[in-house]
Amino acid sequence: MAPTPANPTPASPSPIQVHPSRVRVLHPGGGRETAGPVVYWMLRDQRLADNWALLHAACLAAAAVPSAPVAVAFSLFPRPFLLGARRRQLGFLLRGLRRLAADARAGGLPFFFLEGGPAEVPALVRRLGASALVADFSPLRPVRESLDAVVGELRRDAPAVAVHQVDAHNVVPVWAASGKLEYSAKTLRGKVNKVIDEYLVEFPEMPTTAQWNMEQPEDVDWEALIDRVFSEAENVPEINWCEPGEAAAMEVLLGSKDGFLTKRIKSYESDRNDPTKPRALSCLSPYLHFGHISAQxxxxxxxxxxxxxxxxVDAFLEELIIRRELADNFCHYQPHYDSLAGAWEWARKTLMEHAADRREQIYT
Incomplete structure (x- = not known):
């Protein structure tokens, strides 16, 4: 398995002005006489609008001579990776993807759903004769290992295919915000504020690419898929106050009836930590988590x-950018992010010092 380079090659500036440091070249590819389609491997950013990764994929396709088409592929990770996800999260994920697939089809963008997981990505890339694969960024270990495996297989079996990675999840790409593990929000804040104006810009329009006239995606029986996934998941009921999808996310953000920024923002600074005042919250967390809306x-x-x-608004931007992206910084630069071994020494020391304290309640 070929490891992802610690400092992959920055991509060249693109015609649609995707910031070059937002893109990392994991494998340069090349050597083709004709350009095949560009495949965008969607994972963390499950949306068509305001998506730097999809924009970069379209840019690569538009820059080809002649212009190439673009396809979107989503691979459902196997159950071990989804361990801890209940029906509530899985239902939100799959119902959002069903809406996304319909929107993609309406826009002439093929959407390939790979139920077998990331292992199916190289085969799809080879089958389509793709010239490039563009992947989302995630700092989590299973995603990074899967990406490494895909890059390694393509290097071996399809070396002409370029592989790029785009951080479309963070306003400031995690590797551009800082090159090391940050100690606190205070240390990250100073670095982000120095470059925020470079990255917090309006999204350009999607460039024109060639029409798709190749293999068509198989139809997905979404209800059967949801039933099958639910049969293997713990039964935490779905909720009815939070509809998945891009349109629903924008309604929560800007809706004229009950939008966060249009109707509820004024109480955020003073009441967001008061559990008796849920309307003070943005209610955007599910949409940000699944990438139905861009933090940018x-x-x-x-x-x-x-x-x-x-x-x-200032308090919201602090939570949305600094605090949220500090978590990505931690997971990206701390290999033990999911155990106490990744905690700072003072935190581990404090826990040990108080391990024998008497407590009113003892929990499992």
Whole structure:
């Protein structure tokens, strides 16, 4: 398994102005006489709008001579990776993907659903004769290992295929914000604020690419798929107040009836930590987690609505950018992010010092 380079080659500037440091070249590919389609391997950023990874894939396709088409592929990770995800999360994921697939089809963009997981990606790339694979960024170990395996297989079996990775999840790409593990929000904040204006920009329009006239994706029986996945998942009921999908996410952010920025932002600064006042929350976390909305879009719209409540908007931007992206920094640079071995020494020391403290309640 070929490891992902620690400092992959920065990509060249693109015609649609995807910031070059947002893109990493994991394998340069090349050597083809004709350009095949570009495949965008969607994982963490499950949306068509405001998606730097999809934009970069379209840019590569548009720059080919002649212009190449673009396809989207989503691989459902196997159950071990989804361990801990209940029906509530899995239902939100799959119902959101069903909406996305319909939107992609309406826009002439083929959407390949790979139920067998990341192992199916190289075969799809080879079958389509793709010239490039563009992957999402995630700092989590299973995703990184899967990406390494895909890159290694393509290097071996399809060396002409370029592989790029795009951080479309963070406003400032994790590797551009800092080159090391940050100690706190304070240390990351200073670094992010120095470069935020470079990255917090409006998204360009999608470039024109060639029409898709190749293999068509198989139809997905979404209800059967959901039933099958649910049969293997723990039964934590789905919720009815939070609809998945891009349109629903934008309604929560900007809706005229109960949008966060249009109707509820004023109480965010003072009441967001009060559990008796849930309306003070943005309610955007599920959409940000599954990538149904871009954090960058949320930040841009928040800045436009700052006049409604400057303090609340500033507090929201602190949580949305600094605090949220600090978590990505931790998982990206701390290999033991999921165990106490990854905690700072003072934290482990404090836990040990108080391990014998008497407690009113003892939990398993």
């Amino acid at each position: 879009r949320c930040a841009l719209e928040a800045k436009r609505h700052r006049h409604l409540s400057p303090k609340s």
